[in-house]
Amino acid sequence: MTLKPRLDAAAAAANMAEIEPAYSDQQAKVEADRCLYCFDAPCIMACPTGIDIPGFIKKIANGNNTGAGRTILSANILGASCARVCPTSVLCEGACVLLDRDQKPIKIGRLQRYATDHVYRKGVNGLNPSVPPSGKKVALIGGGPSSLGCAAELVRLGHEAVIFEKKPEAGGLNTYGIAYYKMPPQVSLEEVALVKSLGVEFRCGVEVGKDIAMDEILKEFDAVFVGIGLGHTHMLGVPGEELPEVVEALAFIEEFHTRPLHEVEVGRHVVVIGCGNTAIDAVTQAKRLGADTATIIYRRDEGDMPAYAYEYDIAKTDGCDFIFRAAPVKILGDGAVSGIRLVRTRPNGKGGVGPQPGTEFDVPCDMVIKALGQQKQGELLESLFPGIKLAANGKIDVDETTRQTSVDRVYAGGDAVNGGREVVNAVAEGKKAARGIHQALSGEAVEGPVQPTRIGVTGKPMGSGFNNPVRVPELERAYASGQKGS
Numbered sequence: 429m430t431l432k433p434r435l436d437a438a439a440a441a442a443n444m445a446e447i448e449p450a451y452s453d454q455q456a457k458v459e460a461d462r463c464l465y466c467f468d469a470p471c472i473m474a475c476p477t478g479i480d481i482p483g484f485i486k487k488i489a490n491g492n493n494t495g496a497g498r499t500i501l502s503a504n505i506l507g508a509s510c511a512r513v514c515p516t517s518v519l520c521e522g523a524c525v526l527l528d529r530d531q532k533p534i535k536i537g538r539l540q541r542y543a544t545d546h547v548y549r550k551g552v553n554g555l556n557p558s559v560p561p562s563g564k565k566v567a568l569i570g571g572g573p574s575s576l577g578c579a580a581e582l583v584r585l586g587h588e589a590v591i592f593e594k595k596p597e598a599g600g601l602n603t604y605g606i607a608y609y610k611m612p613p614q615v616s617l618e619e620v621a622l623v624k625s626l627g628v629e630f631r632c633g634v635e636v637g638k639d640i641a642m643d644e645i646l647k648e649f650d651a652v653f654v655g656i657g658l659g660h661t662h663m664l665g666v667p668g669e670e671l672p673e674v675v676e677a678l679a680f681i682e683e684f685h686t687r688p689l690h691e692v693e694v695g696r697h698v699v700v701i702g703c704g705n706t707a708i709d710a711v712t713q714a715k716r717l718g719a720d721t722a723t724i725i726y727r728r729d730e731g732d733m734p735a736y737a738y739e740y741d742i743a744k745t746d747g748c749d750f751i752f753r754a755a756p757v758k759i760l761g762d763g764a765v766s767g768i769r770l771v772r773t774r775p776n777g778k779g780g781v782g783p784q785p786g787t788e789f790d791v792p793c794d795m796v797i798k799a800l801g802q803q804k805q806g807e808l809l810e811s812l813f814p815g816i817k818l819a820a821n822g823k824i825d826v827d828e829t830t831r832q833t834s835v836d837r838v839y840a841g842g843d844a845v846n847g848g849r850e851v852v853n854a855v856a857e858g859k860k861a862a863r864g865i866h867q868a869l870s871g872e873a874v875e876g877p878v879q880p881t882r883i884g885v886t887g888k889p890m891g892s893g894f895n896n897p898v899r900v901p902e903l904e905r906a907y908a909s910g911q912k913g914s
């Protein structure tokens with residue numbers, strides 16, 4: 429096995445530190461003052477969770493940072509992580525009217541981070557439980573962003589919400605999958621703590637379908653939200669894939685979140701297959717953890733890559749390499765990976781690409797990371813909900829407005845429904861489902877923000893996550909005791 433830790437603790441921590449530093453008070457004020465506070469703000473429409481962006485920026489400009497944080501968290505309970513991980517250039521910032529004036533858009537993501545960091549440092553909590561309890565109970569399967577968004581909205585509407593999560597900690601990919609340099613997992617864990625403080629119950633380490641039967645849940649609860657995300661990475665389907673240094677991108681990235689960074693093993697010459705955002709996260713993190721070379725292999729052209737342009741820029745800045753128009757044929761090695769055989773590709777006349785016989789070439793490497801996209805969870809869904817209507821591609825079919833599935837009392841959102849988008853889409857879909865569930869349980873439709881006052885400031889700092897530490901003892905403990913999920 430040629431994989432090993434390559435950096436000491438200080439170097440690993442420095443390389444993985446958040447790439448976007450926090451704004452100082454003065455920087456935030458100067459940036460907030462540039463905002464035009466548009467009446468019909470296109471940035472609000474571009475935000476799937478509909479945050480009142482000009483409203484919170486105005487509050488920052490006036491020095492009311494707590495109010496700004498409250499505005500954000502009322503619309504998006506995961507506002508702190510979305511501030512760090514949202515592809516803002518294609519969402520709110522991409523819609524900023526300043527772009528029409530050939531000026532730089534307002535740095536909405538960084539201002540959002542400034543405001544949410546402020547309230548987390550002060551200690552946020554779910555206060556003012558002014559809504560009378562409905563007596564209704566909703567179970568949420570999976571503890572990722574979609575379920576957190578749904579559960580927060582449900583308790584604000586007066587319902588009980590219980591999250592079942594198979595991993596030791598909730599947060600889903602926000603806790604276990606986001607690139608470390610975009611957001612350390614502590615931020616996600618503190619958001620989970622905020623959702624808990626609103627009154628949501630978490631049953632972690634419980635896999636639905638294995639540790640508890642769906643029938644039991646359906647008997648106990650009035651409605652169910654399914655937020656199970658996606659499954660394992662697609663297989664390459666080439667000889668040599670079983671070698672020990674061939675790993676799934678998600679498993680590799682999860683290591684950063686469950687072990688001290690300087691103990692994570694990486695190859696000296698790493699090859700990543702695929703060119704989506706997950707592939708970029710894997711290749712940059714391999715490089716930042718000390719790989720001499722880290723190379724993306726993609727079967728199409730540079731212009732076809734699904735990764736966002738800013739993600740591609742990060743990888744290029746980090747010194748990662750790219751081989752376009754090539755596909756794997758075989759992973760080479762006798763007991764351990766020693767290289768990968770590739771073949772050049774060309775258009776196949778049907779909109780795809782195919783191999784060009786006779787163009788094979790070898791690239792030496794000692795680690796191969798598969799990042800070909802995650803599989804849908806069709807099999808699991810059919811076993812949990814026999815007869816559930818799935819689209820041909822395995823995604824759950826839901827009503828666009830209520831998010832109800834074809835199964836009575838069962839709703840769904842997030843990656844399992846949209847096939848894999850962003851954290852903010854998952855939160856928005858969870859919120860929408862909560863309103864669909866509320867309408868079904870109470871007969872009342874909900875318009876506009878729900879109970880914005882239910883975010884209070886306690887004066888007790890939440891934890892250490894917003895000081896950007898690089899160790900996560902709770903996740904490391906769970907890993908060390910073998911409770912890591914799959």
Ligand SMILES: Cc1cc2nc3c(=O)[nH]c(=O)nc-3n(C[C@H](O)[C@H](O)[C@H](O)COP(=O)(O)OP(=O)(O)OC[C@H]3O[C@@H](n4cnc5c(N)ncnc54)[C@H](O)[C@@H]3O)c2cc1C
Binds near residue numbers: 569574656843851854
């Ligand atoms: C590597 C990677 C990097 C990403 N980077 C970004 C980014 O930078 N910015 C961004 O906005 N988005 C990013 N995304 C996308 C984002 O993470 C997802 O869209 C979002 O997490 C989806 O939320 P979810 O709740 O639908 O699913 P998930 O986050 O996948 O959560 C699903 C949860 O359900 C649990 N679960 C599954 N089955 C069961 C069961 N049977 N019983 C109990 N629990 C179960 C899982 O353990 C998991 O915790 C990234 C995705 C990946 C894979």
